[in-house]
Amino acid sequence: MPPLPRHAVIREVGLRDGLQSLPRIVATEQKIEWIRAAHAAGQREIEVGSFVPARLLPQLADTAALVAFAKTLPDLSVSVLVPNLKGAEKAFETQADLLLVPLSASLEHSLANLRKTPDEVIAEVARIRAARDASGAKTLIEGGIGTAFGCTLQGHVAPDEVLRCMQALLDAGVDRVSIADTVGYAGPRAVHDLFAKARRIAGDRLWCGHFHDTRGLALANVYAALETGVNRFDATLAGIGGCPHAPGASGNASTEDLAFMLAEMGIDTGLDLPALLDLRAQVARWLDGETLHGALWRAGLPNTFARASKRDALTA
C-alpha cells in the first residue's frame, strides 16, 4: 500500500448537489440548522448552494442567505457553485470563500447540462478570473471537471480530454481543479490512473475528488484516489443527490460512510461521527419520503470505535 495522506477533508455538498436533485424545497431555517450542525460536527468545507436563476433551481433560491449565515461560523470555507460570470459576481458580492465552476468533459453532457462546449466554459472561467482580479474579491475559483469517466449521453470520455480541460482551466486562472465521476461510471483502476496523471499536471491544485455511488463504487474510488495523494472529497449526508441532466445518476458518496472509512484508516478528518449520525437522522426527518443512502446509519458505529478514537487521542 502506498503511503496514504494523514489528514483528509470531506466537503459537504448535500445542500447543493443533494437538494438540487430533490423535488421538494427545504426551508431556509432547516438548511441553516444543517450548516450549523455540520460545522459543529467538525465539517470545515461546505458547499451551501448555487447561484443559478431561481426559476431553474427553486430549491437553491436562498443561497445568498445561506452564504451570509455560513460566513458567521469560524474556520469554515463556504463555497457555492456558479455556472457563469453572473453567478460568480454574486459569489464575489456575498464574499463566498470559494466558487466552483462546473465543466463537463463530455461534449454531449456539456451541451445538455450547461448549454456550452467545454471550451466555452473555459472562456467563461477566464472572464470570471478577470472579474475577480478587477473587483479585488478574495473568492477562490475551482474548476470542477465532471463526467470525467464517461457519461450516460456520450458514453466514453477520453482521459486525455479530461487532462486537456484541466490544463486549460489552470491556464485560464483557476486556483484549484477537481474531478468528478458524475454518473458513477468509474472504478478504482480508472480513478487511480486519472488522478495520478492529474496530480502530475496540477500538483496540490488538484483539490478534490467527487464520486457518485450510482453503482456502489464511490468508497473504493475514494480509496484509489487517496493512494495518489488526493485528500479532499465531496460527499453528501445520507448520500443524497445526483445530476438532473444525467439519467440514472443517483446518490453521492455518503458523508457518514466516508467519514467512517477514513477514521478506520487512521486518516484524521476532525469529524465527530456520532454527531454526524445525529445530523443524518435529523436530515432524514426533513427529507421524509425521499430515497436516502448509506450503510453506517443502519448498523451504527462498531463497538470498538470509541475505544479506537480514545486510543488515538492518547497517543497523538
Place this chain on the structure above:
Amino acid sequence: MPPLPRHAVIREVGLRDGLQSLPRIVATEQKIEWIRAAHAAGQREIEVGSFVPARLLPQLADTAALVAFAKTLPDLSVSVLVPNLKGAEKAFETQADLLLVPLSASLEHSLANLRKTPDEVIAEVARIRAARDASGAKTLIEGGIGTAFGCTLQGHVAPDEVLRCMQALLDAGVDRVSIADTVGYAGPRAVHDLFAKARRIAGDRLWCGHFHDTRGLALANVYAALETGVNRFDATLAGIGGCPHAPGASGNASTEDLAFMLAEMGIDTGLDLPALLDLRAQVARWLDGETLHGALWRAGLPNTFARASKRDALTA
C-alpha cells in the same frame, strides 16, 4: 498502485450465508434454478449450503440434494459449510469439492456462534483432516477465520490472534484458509495490513476474502485485498446475508456490484454481467419482501460497458 491480479473468482455464497439469515425457506427447485443460472452466468465456485442439523437451520436442510445437482454441472467447485466432523462426513459422502469449517477468531463470538473455543475448532479440523485421509475422499478443507477484524460481542480482535489461528489451521491440515469480516468492522487499511501478513504465512493457500457490507466498505476492502494479491472473494447476489449470532451484521458484498468493479478494473472473472443481473431479478422475485442490497441493479450497466467488453475481447 501495486500490480493487481489479472484474474479473480467470485464464490457465490448467497445460498448459504444469504439464505441462512432469512426467515423464509426457499424451495429446493428455486435453489437449483439459482445454481444452474449462476453457473450459466459463469460462476465456477458456489457454496450451496451447510451440513448442520435441520432443526437449527431448516433453510438449508436440502443441502445434500443441492450438492448432488451442482455436481452434475461442468467445471464447478461445489462447496459446503460444516461446523464439525459429523457435517464433514456428510460432505465426504456427497463428494462436495470443498468444505469450509468456520472458526471465529473472537473467543466470545466463537462461544456464542459455535459453542467452542478457537482451539477446540482447530482440534476438530485435525479430526476432519484425519477422517478425510482415512476415507480417501477428495473434498478440500478450508478453514474460514471469521470475526477477523473485531466483533459485536467481544469488540477488538487482535490481528496476531487471527494469524495464530491461521497457522494452527494450516498445521492441523487444512488445504486453504480464508479471512472474513463477519460483522463489517474492517476498513481498507486493516484489510491490507492483515491480508499482507496472512499471505506471508499462507502464500497461495490464503484462498479467499469474505467481506460484509454492513457499513458500506465491502468493495473498498476487496480492492485493498486485491492489492495484496488475493483474488478470490465471497459474495452474495443482491448482497443478502449476515450472521444470525452477530447482532447488527447484515449484507454481504453484492455479487453483481463486485463483478462490475472487477470488470471495470480489467480483472477477468469470466462472468456475464447482464446474465447475473437477470438472475438477481429472479432471486429478488423469490425473496419478495426481504431487504436486498447492491447498487448496480438500479442504475444498470454503463452504456460504455458492452463496448469495453468487446474491446477487451478483441485485444485479448
